[in-house]
Amino acid sequence: MAPDMQNLINQAKAQGLTVYGPENLTTYMWVTDGHRLGYCQHGNPFRPPEFATVHKPCKHAGTGYRVETMAESLSHRPQWAANNGPVIKYKDAAEFIAKYWQPLIQY
DSSP, X not given: OOHHHHHHHHXXXXXXXXXXXXXXXXXXXXXXXXXXXXEEEOOOTXXXXXXXEOOOOBTTTBTOOEESSTTGGGSSSOTTSOOSSOOOOOSSHHHHHHHSSSOEEEO
């Protein structure tokens, strides 16, 4: 695992979050407080990590909104996002994990 990803995992755990990702963790992972879910990616040691909210896919808003912090990734929808349709969140992290296309493990 890349040191940048380990640092991101450590940051999440320091905030009391649980971390999930593919068995062969590369550049992305998800964080959860048990109910709300956020996405984190760190693919370049010369750039800061990227964060996004997570919701069920829809035509008007995709699968999430880019946000600035790991804490914001757990939000429903950032204030700047247009309110042009409903955003349907996963009931909890377990629902997302059960529907994801590959097995996710806890880190």
